[in-house]
Amino acid sequence: MTKHFHEFRDPIHVFIKLDSDERKVVDSYPFQRLRNIHQLATSYLVYPGATHKRFEHSLGVMELASRVFDVITNPRNLHEKIKDLIPEITLDNKLQYWRRVLRMAALCHDLGHLPFSHAAEDDLLPEGVDHETITVELIRSEEMQQIWQSVTPPLRTDDIIKLAVGPNKTKGIVFSDWEAVLSEVIVGDAFGVDRIDYLLRDSYHAGVAYGRFDHFRLIDTLRILPKSTGEDDDSIEPALGIEEGGLHSSEALLLARYFMYSQVYFHPVRRIYDIHLKDFLMEWLPRGKFSPNANKIVEITDNEVLAAISKAANNSSKKAHESARRFVGRKHFRLLYQRHPDDTTINPEPGKTIFESATSRFGVQSIRRDNYTQKSASSDFPVLCNDGRITSSISKSSTIQRLPVASFDYVFINPEYVGEGHRWLKRNRLKILIENTNLIEEE
Numbered sequence: 001m002t003k004h005f006h007e008f009r010d011p012i013h014v015f016i017k018l019d020s021d022e023r024k025v026v027d028s029y030p031f032q033r034l035r036n037i038h039q040l041a042t043s044y045l046v047y048p049g050a051t052h053k054r055f056e057h058s059l060g061v062m063e064l065a066s067r068v069f070d071v072i073t074n075p076r077n078l079h080e081k082i083k084d085l086i087p088e089i090t091l092d093n094k095l096q097y098w099r100r101v102l103r104m105a106a107l108c109h110d111l112g113h114l115p116f117s118h119a120a121e122d123d124l125l126p127e128g129v130d131h132e133t134i135t136v137e138l139i140r141s142e143e144m145q146q147i148w149q150s151v152t153p154p155l156r157t158d159d160i161i162k163l164a165v166g167p168n169k170t171k172g173i174v175f176s177d178w179e180a181v182l183s184e185v186i187v188g189d190a191f192g193v194d195r196i197d198y199l200l201r202d203s204y205h206a207g208v209a210y211g212r213f214d215h216f217r218l219i220d221t222l223r224i225l226p227k228s229t230g231e232d233d234d235s236i237e238p239a240l241g242i243e244e245g246g247l248h249s250s251e252a253l254l255l256a257r258y259f260m261y262s263q264v265y266f267h268p269v270r271r272i273y274d275i276h277l278k279d280f281l282m283e284w285l286p287r288g289k290f291s292p293n294a295n296k297i298v299e300i301t302d303n304e305v306l307a308a309i310s311k312a313a314n315n316s317s318k319k320a321h322e323s324a325r326r327f328v329g330r331k332h333f334r335l336l337y338q339r340h341p342d343d344t345t346i347n348p349e350p351g352k353t354i355f356e357s358a359t360s361r362f363g364v365q366s367i368r369r370d371n372y373t374q375k376s377a378s379s380d381f382p383v384l385c386n387d388g389r390i391t392s393s394i395s396k397s398s399t400i401q402r403l404p405v406a407s408f409d410y411v412f413i414n415p416e417y418v419g420e421g422h423r424w425l426k427r428n429r430l431k432i433l434i435e436n437t438n439l440i441e442e443e
Contacts, residue, residue, distance in 0.1 A: 008059055012200050016063045018103075024147045025104060026059075029298065030111045030138045034058060036301035040202055041119035042273035043264065045330075047206040054110045054117065057201055061186065062106040064193035064219070068185050069099050072224050072240070079384070081226040085238045086178045089224070098182060101155055104148075105163035106186050109194060111138040114290055114297065115305045120278040124285065129292040132169040136161050137294035177238050181224055184240040190250070190379040190393075191222060191240050199256050202264065210259035213252035221246025225382040225390055241382030241390070251399045254379060261374070261406035268335045271370045272412050275333075276326045277305075283320035284308055333368055333412035336421050337429075347433040351409030354425070357432045358411060361424060366414035373407040 004020045018026065025031055034054035043050040071077060073095055088094040112134030114121055121131055138144060139161050148155040158173060166183040167175050175183070187194055196215050203211025225241035242250055264270075282288040284305075290297060312324035326332050336358060343350035355369040379400065381393045393400050413421040 008056075010056065010060060010063075011204060012060055012197065013063045016059045018059075018062070021100075021147070021151050022062070022103060022107065024150070025107045025144075028143055028147065030141070030144065031055070031058070031107065033298050033301055034110065034113070036303050037113050038116055038302055039198065040206070040265075041116040041270070042277060043206065043267070043270045045273050046267050046269045047208075047264070050202065050206045052201060052205045054113055057197055058107050058110050060197035060201060061109060061193050062103050064197055064215075065102050065106040065185055066099060067219055068191075068193060068222055069102055069182075071219055071222055072181075072185075073099075077223055079223065079225055081236070082224050082238055085226065085236070086181070086224070088178055097153065097155075098159075098178075100151065101159045102163055102182055102185065104155060105160045106193070108135065108139050108144075108160060109164040109186055111135045112294065112297065115300055115302045116274075116277060119274040120281050123278060124281055124289050126289060126292050130169075132165045133292070134294045134297050135165060136170070138298070139164060141294065181238050181240055188240055190381040191218070191242070191253075195257065196253065199253070199260055202260060203256075206264050208260075208264060210263050211256045213256045214249045215253075218242075218246055218249035218253060221249065223384055225384055227382045227390075239382055241384060242393075243384045244386050244396075247383060247393070247397055250379075250381075250393070251397060254400065254403055258404055258406055262408075266372070266406065266408045268338065268408075268410050268412075269332065271408075271410060272332045272335075272368065273327065275368050275370060275412070276323050280309060280312070280320045280323035280327060281305070283323065284312070331415060334415050334418045335410060336367075336413040336418070337411040337425060339371075339407075339409035343429075343433055346430070347436065350433055351411060353433055353436040354429070355411045357428070357436070358413065358421065358425075362413065362417050362421065366417055368412040369410065370412070371409040374405045376405070 006018050006020070006023050008016045010016050032055075037054040038044065039052050039054055039057050040047075040050045073089055075090075078089065083090060088098075110131075112131040114124070114131060140157055145157060148157055148160065159179070161170060162173060162175055162179050163183050163186055166187040167180055184190075184192065186192055196218075199211035199213070200215065203209065221243040223241055223243055224238050226236040227239040227241065228236050290300070309324045309327050312318040312320050313328035315321065318324070337351065337354045339351050347353050351369060351371055355367060359367045379393065382390050383393050383396045384390055385396070
């Protein structure tokens, strides 16, 4: 059967090409739904151009995944030890199969996202369920299974799941070393193309330069390298790493991520809109949560949520009217306090302390707090040095050693009290921080 080829114009990658089998995935109901899921949740209310969707991001991830695959499997780029660790990397029929699986997995990696992506996932799904859980269920759905079986040769569903969500998000599925490396290509912490595409794409649409870096140089210098597991001197496993010549590009990627989180993803107005959205959904959804059933999740997009918000905002008798009114009318809570380094020398948790005092003063309905600290900023990956030795990125790069951790702690106040709140905080901030320090230490 003759395959037809298709292409999409794309502002980041210029042209994204796909064949007729991949087009079946793009035309599927779960994938078309991504046209109506904002990539950056409510960020478009701060950055007007940030209206792009998970649809085009997923196409971009597929494009980058195959570029990386072609580089790391090129015979000229193979480390001698890798040929022994991953024998299938020298077999053309195996490579063709896994390249196809990788591209399909890249297309499917975000299928399970809730409306507005990450904005409300943590609190609005049952415990133990996340968007990866739903992604796995959709990859196994009847519609997608028919696509996997129609490909020649047929694709194994579990292979697509492994590469789409990675070993940390799959239960009861065993990964070979080869499969683990390929999953790194999509969702890896260091060089995952999911991250590469969203940084480039989000930066472009938000109209900022923070997320840009030389991804061409980065991809061209990626390699599969032997990495010591630390168990004993001879214990090694393959991992996605980089040649020394691409180290600066990898540093730029990690710095771009830090700046995008600090300046765009953690923008206080975006964060408070996420809170108002979550408040609305908790009142609007049955029992205050999304169903973990994938068939029900795919029936809800940002469109249905926005329509419900519009109706509730225009009718004071509607459930969740207050949260909807804040969302539609830009009546969002205002920033009252943002953690300051000087305050942490007085009180180890100034955000928590001021939040509790402000809640006592203005009432629980008038104050919100939002805080997050990145678990780790640095990424440890192997670096192939110019002299042939392989070392750790952390030991090789002082920049990676000193990468800052993205972190914020915001306290917001009802706009009706914003003037009074700032005057109150200006008068009482120091007293609040000092008097509550002992209580925090006792806890």
